[in-house]
Amino acid sequence: MRKTLYLKFVLGYIIFGFFGFIVVATFVSSMTLEHIKREKADSLYKEATLIANTYASDLYNSETSLDTVKSQLDALDTYLSATIWIINPSGRMILDSSAPVDVANEVVIKNFDATVTAASYYTVGTFFDTFNNETLSVFAPITSNFKVKGYVVIHMPMSYIRASSDSLLNISYIMLIILFLLSLIILIFFTEMVYLPLRKITEATEQYASGNMHYEFQVDSEDEIGYLAATLSYMASEIARSEDDQKKFVANVSHDFRSPLTSIKGYLEAMLDGTIPPEMHEKYLNIVLNETDRLHKLTNGLLALNNLNTKGMLLDRTNFELNRIIRNTAASFEGTCRSKTIAIELVLTGDTMYVNADMGKIQQVLYNLLDNAIKFSHHDSVIKIETNIKNNKVFVSVKDSGIGIPKEDLKLVWDRFYKSDSSRGKDKKGTGLGLSITKEIIHAHGEHINVISTQGVGSEFIFSLAKTNVDDED
Numbered sequence: 001m002r003k004t005l006y007l008k009f010v011l012g013y014i015i016f017g018f019f020g021f022i023v024v025a026t027f028v029s030s031m032t033l034e035h036i037k038r039e040k041a042d043s044l045y046k047e048a049t050l051i052a053n054t055y056a057s058d059l060y061n062s063e064t065s066l067d068t069v070k071s072q073l074d075a076l077d078t079y080l081s082a083t084i085w086i087i088n089p090s091g092r093m094i095l096d097s098s099a100p101v102d103v104a105n106e107v108v109i110k111n112f113d114a115t116v117t118a119a120s121y122y123t124v125g126t127f128f129d130t131f132n133n134e135t136l137s138v139f140a141p142i143t144s145n146f147k148v149k150g151y152v153v154i155h156m157p158m159s160y161i162r163a164s165s166d167s168l169l170n171i172s173y174i175m176l177i178i179l180f181l182l183s184l185i186i187l188i189f190f191t192e193m194v195y196l197p198l199r200k201i202t203e204a205t206e207q208y209a210s211g212n213m214h215y216e217f218q219v220d221s222e223d224e225i226g227y228l229a230a231t232l233s234y235m236a237s238e239i240a241r242s243e244d245d246q247k248k249f250v251a252n253v254s255h256d257f258r259s260p261l262t263s264i265k266g267y268l269e270a271m272l273d274g275t276i277p278p279e280m281h282e283k284y285l286n287i288v289l290n291e292t293d294r295l296h297k298l299t300n301g302l303l304a305l306n307n308l309n310t311k312g313m314l315l316d317r318t319n320f321e322l323n324r325i326i327r328n329t330a331a332s333f334e335g336t337c338r339s340k341t342i343a344i345e346l347v348l349t350g351d352t353m354y355v356n357a358d359m360g361k362i363q364q365v366l367y368n369l370l371d372n373a374i375k376f377s378h379h380d381s382v383i384k385i386e387t388n389i390k391n392n393k394v395f396v397s398v399k400d401s402g403i404g405i406p407k408e409d410l411k412l413v414w415d416r417f418y419k420s421d422s423s424r425g426k427d428k429k430g431t432g433l434g435l436s437i438t439k440e441i442i443h444a445h446g447e448h449i450n451v452i453s454t455q456g457v458g459s460e461f462i463f464s465l466a467k468t469n470v471d472d473e474d
Contacts, residue, residue: 005195006191006195009187013186020180021176024176029169032172033165036164037161040156041138044082044138045121047080048084048153049140051076051152052152055073056069056142057142060142060144060149066094070095073086080154082155084096084097084155085152086151087112087150088149089148090112093108094150109128122136122137122139123139124136127153131155133157134157135156139153193225197225200219200229203217204217204232205232208232213237213239257295257298261295264292315357315445316358317357319355319356320355320359321352321353322353322355323351323352324352325362325366326366330346333370342374342379342382342383343383345384348386354468355466355468356468364441366396368434368438369438370383373398373399373400374400376400378403381402384399385398393467394466395462396462396465397461398461399460400458400460403455406455410453414436414439447464447466448463448464
């Protein structure tokens with residue numbers, strides 16, 4: 001499209017105008033001349049027939065004088081702007097409206113032949129070399145007692161007819177010019193509504209192709225071109241956001257891998273060069289083991305998220321008793337809670353609560369949420385797990401009274417590797433992937449998970465599951 005579409009359109013516009021004038025100058029010109037010639041021949045033939053049936057017939061029947069007929073023909077000559085003849089079948093001139101009556105000097109049309117018109121009633125030419133220029137000649141026979149006594153011939157120069165045709169053509173040319181100028185509106189409309197927006201879109205795509213995904217443009221149009229521009233802009237912003245997320249992801253991965261690797265390398269080198277005495281090796285080997293365990297968790301989390309995003313999550317849905325899963329998950333943190341003197345309070349609806357979901361993955365969700373709640377809770381605090389039923393949905397809430405999440409970070413808690421500054425101080429072993437995995441699991445079930453948090457007060461995570469009326473485990 002670049003530098004060609006608009007030129008093609010303008011070129012097409014010029015070609016349209018050029019061929020329009022050619023058509024008018026050739027086809028329309030000849031058609032107009034032919035039309036006027038036929039129309040004039042019809043008009044003259046009617047006059048010739050009228051003269052033949054009246055004045056000329058009376059003349060041949062000796063009912064009027066030659067001078068009387070001559071005066072009538074002279075008047076018609078002036079009215080019709082044409083020369084009127086009355087001639088015999090032999091070609092001898094009886095009367096000529098363009099010349100005085102001269103009986104003494106006989107005028108004869110040489111080689112006169114009334115059949116020259118063939119099947120028509122008029123002919124175009126010099127009329128047996130009588131005229132120097134082309135002339136339209138119309139024949140009407142003068143009959144008496146069923147015999148042709150003579151002919152009324154009316155001559156009109158073709159120059160008169162061409163002048164009438166040219167005057168009509170001039171009107172056609174003027175109309176064509178007006179239409180050509182008015183059609184500029186189409187060109188202007190195309191320029192403003194199509195070409196300029198397309199040019200903006202093309203420039204934007206060139207910017208995006210060169211890697212400038214932050215290039216901004218706007219097309220103020222509510223048609224398909226405007227929709228295309230908006231879609232392209234949205235696509236670029238999504239790609240830019242994806243690239244930014246990718247850079248952030250790589251930076252976070254690098255950070256979370258570099259820290260434990262640096263610790264492991266430092267402690268091992270210190271043990272090898274004797275900086276750490278042998279009697280301290282066990283202590284630092286345990287630290288190295290903890291760091292490798294952290295790397296293991298980080299790798300497993302990355303693999304889990306990658307599988308969720310590329311293959312989609314395969315769920316093994318069953319009807320299971322949710323209250324038992326909540327109790328078992330809470331019991332698995334008994335040792336950790338005891339060391340931090342944290343209590344877990346269960347407020348469960350009913351003795352049993354059956355849901356339809358992937359039991360293993362929901363257990364992982366509960367584990368991640370409870371693990372986070374314990375990590376960021378104060379000593380001697382309470383974590384509350386509560387269930388409620390609404391509109392055939394089970395809502396599970398995990399609420400702590402810990403450090404909370406800053407308001408500006410609430411939308412970021414689901415991002416991979418997200419850790420607020422305060423959480424980094426509390427949780428040195430976290431990977432920052434737990435909540436991302438939790439969100440993916442809940443969304444794979446077609447459900448939702450939300451967070452409510454106040455910094456310094458605590459956080460509450462709430463997710464929903466589909467309730468089922470089945471009263472037995474699968």
